[in-house]
Amino acid sequence: MSIVSIDLAPLQRADRWRVAEWAFWLLPVLGYFVFPDNLVLLTQIAITALFCLSLDLILGYAGIVSLGHAAFFGLGAYTAGLLASHGWGEPLSGLAVAALASGVLGFITSLLVLRGADLTRLMVTLGVAMMLFELANKLTFITGGVDGLQGIEMKPIFGTFGFDMVGKTAYWYSMVVLFLMFWAARKLVHSPFGLSIKGIRLNVARMPALGAPVNARLAAIYTIGAAYAGVAGALMAQTTQFVALDVLSFNRSAELLLILVLGGSGSLYGAMLGTIVFMAAHHVLSDMNPEYWQFWLGAMLMLIVLFARDGVMGGLRTAAARLVPRKLAAP
Amino acid sequence: MTVLFDGIASGMLLFLISVGLSVTLGLMNFVNLAHGSFAMVGGYVCVTLLNKAGVPFLACLPLAALATALVGVALERTLYRRLYTATHLDQVLFSLALVFMSMSAMQYFFGAQQQPLNLPDFLKGQINLPGLDMGIYRLFLIAVSLLIAFGLQSMVSGTRFGAQLRASVDNPRTARGVGINVERIFTLTFALGSALAGLGGAMGVEMLGLDPGFPVKYIVYFLIVVAVGGSGSITGSLVASLILGVVDVAGKYYVPQVGSFVIYAVMVVMLVFRPQGLFGRMAAR
């Protein structure tokens, strides 16, 4: 028998909020005061961050490669948009219905996605997104087609906070939703369910041998990821009061993938940081020739894949390990 | 009937471009989303030779194929090679990066507009039979594609290279053990796949048009062919391409309001029931 007693503290402390995390979540507050003229941009960053978070859940944690995640974003956007443009302008219930719709679609497609190897999965996720895109494109009388869905009118949140022209309400609305959903996702990944999802990604063959129903777990996380994306899409529709057809496009799915990889998948904060870096860069370089932007984006992605696979989070972890003598456990 | 004919022509073009993707995926287990970029390169080479250098069209085609093959070899040896053992996600990301870079590069050099292509006179026009109008160019396309399909199949099943290729697909470890230079097979196969893509891209300018957005516009179709036909199967690619071509053309002709929806739906349904595709084996990973 070993005389070494195991220190359980690291495991028990694993989900405690770190100082860096508290600091990070002060950013939305700072942003409001430091960039009062850019609230619309910051709101979009928050929404995209939530969208990216949803992809991190299914890709970074569960290892499901999806080229069609925009399907859930778009479905959420159109759902919330249609509700509002047909008289139901209450924001929170709009979010809930959008989450439900995307969740249901996620659940149904999870049954398809779980069959077959990587290429098949890729194609099914892509195919579903393309199908939705074509539907939205053709059903112009519902979605507005290429012209987009207009006439979205939002009622005040809780009956008191009306959506203003400057975007203050939209800003806080999005930030609060983002934070709450992030908090919930963080709980999820630190739970036994979250651990089993990581296990599936790390060694899918071992999990059934431990008694884990792999397909059921994957279906669950995929559904949750879809619902999260749906909420992000709904926020987009509600805050911009417009739904463009490109919410369902391949470009949106591909760009999201890039953002997540840039930030570093599998840590939730990578999704946050990747979004901030990407969208800030896009904003600052917005008068750059689009050809240059796309070219250097591609070059950067290639460099990341070849040399810095863990993205910004990976870089931060390496830096932290060098600066701080004690090894910090990853979030 | 004309619709059927046009669908077959469309399918054969699709086959030409996609077969390279099918073989490289089956051989190297590499998910290459940039395959459409190779076709695009072939298209631009052809158009440049034809319009700027006055090279006759029929000579442009093999030159485009050759140029694309060279690009393919260069990229394979320097970049693709590093990612053979990487996860499929990394391969997707890498090839996506290539797509972005190739698209913006082409836009930089050639502009965003469609490239004009003037066919030689002997390829213009139609043969009109009762109930069936056959475009001469489409006939040409079908003939060339069939020849190539036949040649490919003969090469894979009849030649030594083909045998080594099949061995490397089935079991790279054992193939190496028997003395087959698997790395060289990979490079040659990649070159061949790129050449075919380039040829297809060049021949496709007349039917699909050519602009920098080509890879993204059509990659889904190529992937559908490979996923439905089964990676690594030439016959599978041919059958899948023909089905896809006919369904797409017929769909757009008879039910234009539905558009490409049918294609995607058919693909998803087919993959649900046969995840390995029509002719493919279950993938190892």
Next chain:
Amino acid sequence: MSPYALQTKGLVKKFGGFVATNDVTLNVQAGARHALIGPNGAGKTTLINLLTGFLEPTAGQVILNDDDVTQLAQHQRVKRGLARTFQINRLFAELTVLESVVLAVNERLGLGARFFKPVGAHTQAVQEAAELLHTLRLADVAHEQTRSLAYGKQRLIEIALALAAKPKVLLLDEPAAGVPTSESRELFASIAALPRDVTILLIEHDMDLVFRFADQISVLVSGALLTQGTPDQIANDPKVKEVYLGETVHG
């Protein structure tokens, strides 16, 4: 109630024209230390895969504690008390040793679907995992990442993951494979120390270990059972000696 913890009846597995498992009827007594030996390619791992449900049989049945489990999926058989180790480690490279074993214990306790309370707060699971680590002398590496450990230690984790399921029947696929002889004794000591109410079926090539450990030996050749008996019977069986041409059989 039969005395058998694990049985197969006429188990057949064909891959196309190739018969990997040829009409195998195997009976493993409850509490036995039953070894499965045979030359390379005899189909031993295929048999284990059929027993666990990783492979579907072409014909025949698998019976676990008198229940026909032939139609059940892998994870369902694990819930009924069947666990296995793999010939080549299948571990969670990025997880620490403690995390890996906690993951396994969670599944046994049915906590795998809990999504709110953090892992560390489920004290019963964590304690159980810690005890298992102690038992297998992995306590000192509890917080090391699996991929940074030596192969011998990783092999112990492989066993810990199977033991976490508290199986009634444990299938060990070449547990000592790749482990230096000096460490394999210790490995087997851990296995031998398992309580008698756990039935063990193991595949092993190391005849020394087999004859030291097993009370029943089945010999598998070309997918079919050649013979079965006690170590003495097997050691003196001329058919077995013939099959192991040139290999020294412990006598």
